Each structure stands twice: as C-alpha cells, then as structure tokens.
Amino acid sequence: MRRIISALVAVAVILGSLAGVRPIQVRAEEVTASSVHAAIKTGWNLGNSLDAHHKKSMKVGEPNLDHETIWGQPKVTKAQIDYVASLGFNAIRVPVTWYNHTYRDATGTLHIRQEWLARVREVIDYCLADNLYVFMDTHHDKELIYAGVSEEELAQVKSDAASLWREIASYFADADHKLIFESYNEVDNHVKYWQYGEKAARQMNELNQVFVDTVRSTGGKNADRVLMVPTLLDHNSGESLNKFVLPKDSVKDRILVTVHCYSQQYDQAVEGIFSGLESFSKRIGAKVIIGEWGSTTKYAPAQYRGIHAANYVARAAAHGIKCFYWDNGSNYAIVDRTALTCNQDMINAIMNPVAYTSNGSEIVFDGSDYLYKTLDQTTGAIKEDKSWGTILLTTDGSGNIPVAEGSSNFYVQLVRSGSMATQAIHYIYMFDAGGKLLSKVNDWGGFTEKTVEIPAGCAYIRIGVNSAQTATSKAAYEAAFASGEIVGYLKFR
Template identity: 30%
Template sequence: MPFSPRRRALAAVTITVMAATMAWMGVGAATAAAPAPGTITGQQSGRCVDVQSGGVANGTAVQLYDCNGTGAQQWQAANGTITNPQSGRCLDVSGGSTANGARVQLYDCNGTGAQQWQVANGTITNPQSGKCLDANGSVNGSYLQLWSCGGTANQQWAVNGDSGGGTDIWSQLKAGWNLGNSFDATPTETSWGNPATTKAMIDRVATRFNFLRIPVTWYPHLTTGSPGYTVDPAFLARLKQVVDWAIGDGMYVDVNMHHDGGGDSWLIPSASRMPQVEPEFNAIWRQVAGYFNGYDQHLLFEAMNEPQDANGGNRYGGGTADNWPAINTLNQDFVNDVRATGGANATRWLLVTPYGANAGAGADNLRVPNDSHVAVSVHTYNPWAFCSATAPNYLTWDGSMNYLPDGDVNHANQLFTSRGIHVVWTEFGATVKPYNGGDNADQVANYETHIESYAKQFGQRTMVWDNGSLGVGDDQFGLLNRNAATWQRPSIVDRLAAVYP
C-alpha cells in the first residue's frame, strides 16, 4: 500500500537479528537458577534437538528435526543435566558408553555420568567421556551421538538461542515496547498527535517492559546539509533526556534511524542513490555514536527501520538485486561508524536490518557484518489479514493460523539464531478492531503473546508496536495512554509482561 508516515508497515514481515554470541549460564553451576525450558538448535542444520515421534519412554531416540515448538523440542539445561520437561526424562548416553558413535536417548534421570553435560562456547560436552554431542547429519531424523570433539559445525549448538562466549545482556532482555510516533514524528515530537514524552510515561512502561525502542527520524533535525549534515544539539539533548529516564529505570534502550528510510525520504538503498545516501547516513551515525559514546551496554543502536525504494517500492517483496548490495554496504558502514568512535562504542550491541526489515527475501540476502556484537532487526505483522483493520473478517486468534508467524520465527532461527546471531523482532502487533459490541483486545493479546512466547524459545526478543492511537479500528496500536501515563490496554500489557516472569 502507499507509504504514509503515520501508518506502520504492517504487512512488512521483519526480523531483528542480533549477530552475536551470548554467555550461557554454565549448566554445572549448582547455585544458578534454572533457566526456562527452550530449544537446542544445531548450527550446521538450523534444526532442533527433538525426541523422535514425540515419545516419552525410556530409550526413545533423540534426533534433529525442523523446529516446530512442540514439547518434544523443549529442553532445560541446569545443574549439569539436560531435561525434557514433556517426559520428565534426561538426555542420556545409551548404555553409559563413552565410545565414538554412542547414541543419545531419553532415560529416567539418575545422576550418572551418562547424563552429565557441560554447555560452553557453543558445544555440549559429556565430561564422563570427554566427548561432544554430535549430529550424524543435518537432515530431519539425523540421530545424535557422542564423538571426539573437533569444533566442527555439527558439534555447535545454540541453547535457548545462546551459543555462548559473549557479553550477556540477552539473558537480561525481557518484553520490549516501542515509543512509536513520537521522536519519529515529523517535523516535531508532537506533530502526529502524541504528547511530549514524560518521565511518568517511561516510569509506567518500565513496570511491564525492560526493553524500550525509540524510533527516531533524523532529517527534520539537521541544521546543515552536505557535507556536515549537522544534527541539532537541542534535539540530541531532548533524546538523551528520555534515554536517561529509561536507563534510570533499569531499561535497555534501542535508538534507531526510522522514517529517514521510508516513502520518498532520502535514504533510498539503490545503486544510483548511494553517492548521495551514504555520506548523509555516515555523518548522522558518527554524530549519534559520538554523542552517546559514554553510555554502557544498556544502550543499543539500530541502523535503519524499514529501508526501501522510493514510495515503498517492493517493500513487502524483500527487495531486489539492486537493493541488497546497498543495504549490506550501509549496514557495514553503520558498524564501522559506531566502532570508529571508540570507548563504549567498541563493544556496543548494534542491530542491522534487511531490506524492508523483511523476514523473507530481505533476510535471505542480508550479509551480517563480521562483528561479535552485531544483530539484525526485523518485523512481523503476519498475517496481515488479522493485524490490519482493512480485513475485519479476521477478528479472532484461536491458534489455527499460528503457523504463519511461526514460519517467520523458524526462518529467522535457520538464518541467524541457530548460528549464534541474535534476532530481535523490533516491531510486531495487531490493531484492535470492533468485535461483538466491544473490541477484540483479548484476541490481540492471544496473537501477540503467542509470537512473544514462540520467539522466546529460540532466544529471540520481541518489541510490541505502540503508536499512541487508542481507539478501535484501523491503525489503533495504542497500549499506553500517554496523556494520563496509564495503560489503555492493561489486559494485553499484563499478558505480554507475564511471558517473562
């Protein structure tokens, strides 16, 4: 549909991917709190560790299979064991063998060496044998076994999306929320009907969310053009004020470049436009990174929002061969710009974005920069027929269409999370519609909590879209009443927060 700055790209399916390695809490630490159950995925295959045929009996084989969110693919790694909560049984080496090729199975938890596992730096080792958990292939049904550790891809695993070894902010990130249509509004913060952001608003958000995204449109706040593209210091100071409020509340904050790349704005990722786009893009990010250089890892930067051709060309299709090299160049420039300012920016977490933040062809053609603290950002509003009021016949979410957003999450896992690259869905959500004389807020909660919970299994994070619109119908994504600093949709918010107890 034609781009409108006040509307979100609801049909765009996007994923935030964080290219990094998380520090996993060692399973041998007896005093550590047990993590929530989640998936174990193979780096080589992108498939999940799975109990064959969903079995629960002693001796049931453990294999690789396409990730599907069932109980057969849920595992809890804690205190030196790996347990399947569905069966209540442990990951076990058949017969207690220590030989290469010994099969892995389910068995009653008994504390023997055959059931001891150490998770570290992307490998899962059995201390009794000194051998590694190994996949005998990468296709569905490939069995798991012990084998001498060799650092090969079939011995690399992501536990709950964590392949180990990095700075662990990811275990701290919980439910996320967007301060939409405020700092991204043009030409000023209040131009699209929302009041100026207050500390009371941020304090309220922090009671339910600990990950705040601040969409920012920069071009209305440039005081000079080429070559300096100077950002207004007063605007930076105002943004800093809100960032400080959020961090003071213990939140993590994502600052991005938003409508600079939407519609007919200047950030057009194509070969013909790059001579004009690249200098401005670099100038803005160098200034922003320099200004916030002293902030710790509670602050993240996101390169772009939904970069696209003029007037949204092919946004939903994921771009073309003309767009992808430009997108990849800009994402690499972004990393270079931030890193060049030194200080805390040398290891700050950064989010890179595919064309249109698209989870399909856009993500397929994204080249993630080779950096230990980089991530990719994407969005999902899938299925559009439920998320948009333009298709009002889809008013309920009973789980029959879970496969649509699940497919986005699974694709992101195969492309990124299974390889130790973090994914953040920096936007997702559905507009509240009229229903049975009231509204379908409870159905929106069903949809949004399903996506959040399913993504969480893979270590992916989600940030719900809130544009401040509090009515019922088209584009009504408001959760927070910003004038009163109270929740307009507490039932949705409480359920989102409950996914991360």
C-alpha cells in the same frame, strides 16, 4: 575478606597514582549481543513521539522541537517511562527521526542540530535511569537512507549515513552500555517501492557495514557497544533474509539483527515465520529481535486480541526470538501516555505469554485454486477482468468458498513475495444460500491478512486478490503460484 580486598585495591590505586603509574582499570562484566538478548524479557516501542515529523511544520533555521507532539502524543516525560517500566517491560525501543533536525554546511556535509541531540539524550537518560535496555534508531529518514540506486547515488547515501551516525555516536559515546544503536528502520528499495531487489539487498548490507565502521570509529563506549542492524525493509522472510550478510566487526558478539512482523495470526499458523527466523539466526550466527509487532485495537473478534498477543510472544520465545511491541498511541495502543493507564489484559498477555492452538482445518490455495475473474463491487457478482487482472481464491474453480458449519468467523492471509509483492486481498463478499449479498469488505488499498466475522445465514464467500499498482496477467499468476511467490490461506473457526 571482601572489605580487606577493597581496601587493598584502593591503596594500590592511590600508590599507583602517586608513582605516576596509570591505575589498573577493573572492567564490569562485558555487555554482549548474547547477554543483552538473553536479559530481555519483552520490549515496548515509544512510537509516534521522537519519530514524529511533518514537512509543512518545518521552520527554516530552527530546531523543530515541536515535532515531538505533532502526531498526537504528549511530550515524553520521565513519569511516562517510569510507568512503562513498572508494567514489566525491561527494554524499550526509542524511534528517532533525525532528517527534520539536520542541516548542511557550506561543503554539503550533513549535521544534526544540537538542540535535537540534547532532547533525544534527555529521553534516553529517562530510560537508562530505569535500568532499561534502550534501542535507539534512525526512523523515517528515507530522504537520506535508501537503497536500490546507482553507485553514484549510493555514494551520497553512504556519506550521509556516516555523517548521521558519526554525530549521533559521538554525542552518546559516554552513555551506558545498555544503550544499543539500531542502524536504520525499514530501508526502502527506491526502484521498486516496498519490494525486494537484489541490488537493494546488496546495498543494504553495505549501509549496515558503514554504520558499524562509523560507530566503532568514534571510540569511547562505542568501541564495543552492542549494535543492531536490519534486513532490507526489515522483512522477516524470503530473499531479504537469504541475501542478508552480517557486517564485519572489530569486536566479537556485539551485533543483533532485527526484522519487523505484524502478522495477526493468533495460533499455530504463525510458526512458519518464527521457525524461518530461527533458521536465519543460526545461519548468520547472530541473535534476532522482532523490533516491531502488535495486535491491532480493532482485532476481530475482539476477545482474540489478547490471545494473539500471548500466542505471538510465547511462540517467538520458543524459537529464541525477543519481541518489541509497537505502541503508536493509536491503532496499536496498549499504554495511554497522558493518563498513565494501560490495557491490563494486553499487558498480562504480553508478560505471561501462552501459546494458543486452535482446532479446525486450514485451506491452502495453490495454483489450482483460483479463478481469473473479478467481482462487481456493488453486487459481488463474478465478472471478467481482462484489463487489470484479478483472481478469486476458491477450492473448486467456481469462485465460491463454502462456509464451514458452525463457524462464527474466519481468518484469511495472502503470503506474497518477488513479482507478487504488491498483490493484496481487496474483496471479501459474503452471501446466503440463495445468493443474496449479506456483507462485504471492499478495500482499495488492500491487505494481506484479516479476521472477518461471518454474518448469520452466510453460506459462502468470495475473496478477490489483485495489485493496486500494476496489471497482472493470468500467466504471471500461474508462474507465481508454481514458484511459491503467492500462496493463500483460510481458516474457519
């Protein structure tokens, strides 16, 4: 029967053509945001390749194709993409930096060099040939795309965003529907570096709308192609989610939303992030993808790296969230793109995810659990810090945190937002019962989470928090603890 129907359709097409009538177009099954989200098992990022760039290496008047390998990764080949697909990934994110391959004409209009478009298309075609879902973005283009500025400056940003996506979308208008365009990557707040701002969040929504409108205007398969848009800074919590508005679209169910999340929590403690994203997804009526996550190669203890990865993917999936592993070929690497080998334990963890639940109580530091003092960076002794403002997380106001009996390591995290967005953990000092300093972590840049091994004989620890960018008063800390803008967590294990 199928052969008879096919023959009749063929005859109808021929007769219609002979009669000058346009043949009926039989459309393949529609590719929607929901169908793409459901089909994705897990994704992988081709990081530090097409997004690599260096201002000093730019050659005026040339296409700068040598940028692709400037961050230490080999030139992307079909064999590399084939290998990634063979590991079980059925989706790939291809970060692309465009700014370094653009120029302006006499009118000031932005254009992309054709040589770069052709190279990007070559790599995208490698991915599509392996039947992968492909997410292509604008990455490290902060010279062009940013928020939190005056309306006059925003008008130029919008114009450049439209020019950029008009040329990208037009060039890829005939590409398979498995190619998904991602508007922007980690759009920053120009006024408050890497911090939330209400104006920036509103302008982020406007930029996402410019993206959708521009892509749709180019026609072809872009008329109903699935698109993906981020929150401000790709933040995964707080006001960046609350103020996000899904762009209006001319076609139904074609928009995904992305955030980034590099939490190194390895157990049930990560649930709060994913449950919040699940609620966010339901509120906006769109599926959520974590476009970047990863388990650092220096995960400590080392044996927990695979546990973290498996737990992360499993718990995200339980909340309806799909994840794309950030592989930059260095501190998050799981695939060697030169040797075409992999960290098989990590691949197994990602492909066969299992949630991990740890035992032991978690200490939550609230407004009553800190001391407004700092540490002597040589000895770890507690001292006054009235000029800058440091707090020591503590359970009894002494500045000391007793080590739980039988523990070999501990995980510490600082959750911050709003006025506390630049706060970080800078000091972790560990002492024996007699007060002798055994080991320390002293990080000028600071961090928001870390797993630390406990040296033999350690009886107590001291953890110092401050901002490397601004002085903080005691009153500011008190207000932030009261509002929930800063919370500390500690778990011995």
